[in-house]
Amino acid sequence: MGENEPSNSSNHIEKTCKHISIEIPGDLFPKDLETTFRREECIYKAPAALCDSNRACYTPRVISIGPFHHGNEKLMPMEIQKQRYLKEFCKRLRGETKEQVQESLNVLLSTIEDEKDEIKRRYADNTIEDEKDEIKRRYADNTIEDEKDEIKRRYADNTFEFSSDDDQFVKMILFDAVFIFELFLKNEEDMRDNKRYQDDFIIGKPWLRAAIQRDLILLENQLPFFFLKKLYRLAIEETKPTYRSFLDLSCHYFEKYGTNKTKPYETKPYKPLHFTDLVRHFLSFKHPELESPDGKQVKNLYSATMLHQAGIKFKALPDKCLLDIRAWKETEKTVKKGELHMPPLEIDNSTECLFRNLMALEQCHYPREEFICHYVKLLDFLVDVEKDVDLLIENKVIVSRLGDSKAVAELINKLCLEIVEVTSGYDALSQLLNDYYESSWNKNKAYLVSVYFHNVWIGTGTVIGLIILAITVARFILFFFR
Numbered sequence: 001m002g003e004n005e006p007s008n009s010s011n012h013i014e015k016t017c018k019h020i021s022i023e024i025p026g027d028l029f030p031k032d033l034e035t036t037f038r039r040e041e042c043i044y045k046a047p048a049a050l051c052d053s054n055r056a057c058y059t060p061r062v063i064s065i066g067p068f069h070h071g072n073e074k075l076m077p078m079e080i081q082k083q084r085y086l087k088e089f090c091k092r093l094r095g096e097t098k099e100q101v102q103e104s105l106n107v108l109l110s111t112i113e114d115e116k117d118e119i120k121r122r123y124a125d126n127t128i129e130d131e132k133d134e135i136k137r138r139y140a141d142n143t144i145e146d147e148k149d150e151i152k153r154r155y156a157d158n159t160f161e162f163s164s165d166d167d168q169f170v171k172m173i174l175f176d177a178v179f180i181f182e183l184f185l186k187n188e189e190d191m192r193d194n195k196r197y198q199d200d201f202i203i204g205k206p207w208l209r210a211a212i213q214r215d216l217i218l219l220e221n222q223l224p225f226f227f228l229k230k231l232y233r234l235a236i237e238e239t240k241p242t243y244r245s246f247l248d249l250s251c252h253y254f255e256k257y258g259t260n261k262t263k264p265y266e267t268k269p270y271k272p273l274h275f276t277d278l279v280r281h282f283l284s285f286k287h288p289e290l291e292s293p294d295g296k297q298v299k300n301l302y303s304a305t306m307l308h309q310a311g312i313k314f315k316a317l318p319d320k321c322l323l324d325i326r327a328w329k330e331t332e333k334t335v336k337k338g339e340l341h342m343p344p345l346e347i348d349n350s351t352e353c354l355f356r357n358l359m360a361l362e363q364c365h366y367p368r369e370e371f372i373c374h375y376v377k378l379l380d381f382l383v384d385v386e387k388d389v390d391l392l393i394e395n396k397v398i399v400s401r402l403g404d405s406k407a408v409a410e411l412i413n414k415l416c417l418e419i420v421e422v423t424s425g426y427d428a429l430s431q432l433l434n435d436y437y438e439s440s441w442n443k444n445k446a447y448l449v450s451v452y453f454h455n456v457w458i459g460t461g462t463v464i465g466l467i468i469l470a471i472t473v474a475r476f477i478l479f480f481f482r
Contacts, residue, residue, distance in 0.1 A: 119151000
């Protein structure tokens, strides 16, 4: 009887299915529905989970670049300055007459028109559709056509529909791109002659220069670098061959994020995706080798204060890539056992914004290559409370501009919220430090040193006491055997 049950059950299912019909609408699965993202997409909206921690860190304060924040009323005053810079840039290229300015403008417009679709493909999250009415309101004419298709390809998730707004999109790209060119050129020229642009609306106002630089590293506030480089080359190199390349100008503008002695873009070829990616490269070009995904992942690391109590010495490693952290190795003698060398990290009011945008880029675009996330996670392990910050400041590993160790500790501790990491390049380092701390010999030795050799006077007293003790023991032995 039991042998017939499966057969009866199967027949019952078949009979039931004959009475069920499901009609699938033709538009249920769009033709462009994909299960993978396009590799050319590189400009994203910050994930909602990350924005919950601090949305302001991903939002521009004074200027919009690209489509994500275009039309924001708070940023509209800078649109007038974009128009001024466009006029000045065209005059810079071919001259000040109306015909010369128009000729320069035509070159820029035709280049952007050719690339507009490629530009759009670089953007994620289909948010350009939301801004098209505002773009249309701001720009009534039709022009730029060369690079728009290529630009579109840089924006992820295919949420932008530009079919009826290509001309407005092209003009938006024109104003944003030329603003960047003129800003970078003036920044370069101001370094050589700081009186030349003292009356400039932007260069003459240090607070505004800093605010714009902050906005230009935001992940949501980008233009594709390939397009900026191409447009600059076509516009500048034919008329101003002595000008520096756009990559050089960009590196010079963001040089505060690099080091004085290290020029990563000179040592090996690098093609940044945009300015956020360029700054990430400045900070992470010398990163630790990633551990195998199936290797042992360290879930915890003792804090800086606890490691110090076990004898670990923190030392600053100036003029090195931020991620170039060094510890002792059996095969190398460059770092003494028990020492951890770290490049100094300067923390100020812009640090949280910087790291949040770099980490958001890695979470969206660099799976298994989250080098900045790994560094921040290591820092989060080392810093639990103010005492940890004080120790790292004392050893010049952290340079704080905030003036409050508690604020620094809180900033570091909340950076890793909602960050997902599979494996870390610092797992081996973390395990090395944990093993050192858990050694009883290291703890006892460190305790004796901290108690009896804490400073010169205590150390001198300890040595004198040991000498007196040795003399006393020697005299006792001599007296005993006499």
